Amino acid sequence: MRAVSQLRLGEPEVLHTVEVPRPTPGPGQVSIRLGATSVNPVDCKLRSGYVNFLGTPPFTLGFDVSGTVVDLGPDVTEFAVGDEVFGMVHSRTGTYSEYVLARADTLAPRPAGLDHRTAAALATAGLTAWQALGHADLPGRRVLIHAAAGGVGHLAVQFARHLGAQVIGTARAVNNEFLRELGTDEVIDYSTTDFTDRSADIDVVVDLVGGDYGSRSLRVLRPDGRYLTVQRSDAEHDPRACSITGAPSSGDLATIGALVTAGRIRVHIQRTLGLGEAARAHRLSESGRVRGKLVLTPW
Ligand SMILES: NC(=O)c1ccc[n+]([C@@H]2O[C@H](COP(=O)([O-])OP(=O)(O)OC[C@H]3O[C@@H](n4cnc5c(N)ncnc54)[C@H](OP(=O)(O)O)[C@@H]3O)[C@@H](O)[C@H]2O)c1
Incomplete structure (x- = not known):
């Protein structure tokens, strides 16, 4: 073969x-x-x-x-x-x-x-998107998903919506319409805008980028929020953090x-x-x- x-x-x-x-x-x-x-x-x-x-x-x-x-x-x-x-x-x-x-x-x-x-x-x-979201309580919550337009991200957006969350995604402008059609409430173009200036009171972050997206995400996360990451990031050791492996x-x-x-x-x-x-x-x-x-x- x-x-x-x-x-x-x-x-x-x-x-x-x-x-x-x-x-x-x-x-x-x-x-x-x-x-x-x-x-x-x-x-x-x-x-x-x-x-x-x-x-x-x-x-x-x-x-x-x-x-x-x-x-x-x-x-x-x-x-x-x-x-x-x-x-x-x-x-x-x-x-x-x-x-x-x-x-x-x-x-x-x-x-x-x-x-x-x-x-x-x-x-x-x-599986990765579904299992990550399984670590959070979602109905009525504000969820921020980084790399929303990618393989995991575009499914995480839809699962989060299906589970009753309000969804904010980071993506370039070229993916805005695509993500809106999938049910994303707000798309932040990370190439022109710092997402920390445009989001606050986030209940759940799904980080598919990692690195300093971690500490920056913590700045917009509620004190009782959850930071879910599939990537190595500088926020992995925060008590609100949870590392996910699909x-x-x-x-x-x-x-x-x-x-x-x-x-x-x-x-x-x-x-x-x-x-x-x-x-x-x-x-x-x-x-x-x-x-x-x-x-x-x-x-
Ligand atoms: N731990 C695990 O079990 C596990 C499982 C699956 C995946 N992962 C990891 O998770 C990451 C995402 O996986 P994937 O399959 O979704 O990847 P992917 O499909 O290759 O992701 C591509 C997307 O990333 C977006 N992107 C790139 N840089 C970005 C940034 N700085 N901010 C926001 N969006 C950005 C791009 O959107 P734009 O064109 O809009 O920039 C593109 O649509 C990978 O590193 C992968 O290795 C881990």
């Missing part, structure tokens, strides 16, 4: 399509024929070595999977061959691959109304998948590329300008 692999850390050009043996599922695992995966910024950080929790190359990147179960490991009771599934995978064999191994108990059935591309775009970004969860996937198929949440895909164009997709992701998600489909 084909997979994207890299022999060394480095620029996007280290990504290459290689032929590797099709993997055999171990206990509790299923093998999935890939329908689609997606790019998350952490893929680029792992490729370059900026983060290294996959160890040293060679490895295959990718966390999102949507596809069809083709093989079952011992003890799998959740799914049968032919089932359509989606989810988040944490492994060195990744998801930029024709066939993907995943723990069956972390996957969810892919609803009929959710196509592969949408399901793949939703998994990691959606984690696989079949229950959360079922919940957010149902919200999408019910038409309550829209997954925006800026562009779909083939896995043979993974390097190009990484360059686009690293521009920091992607609106919504980049999806990758098999060769």
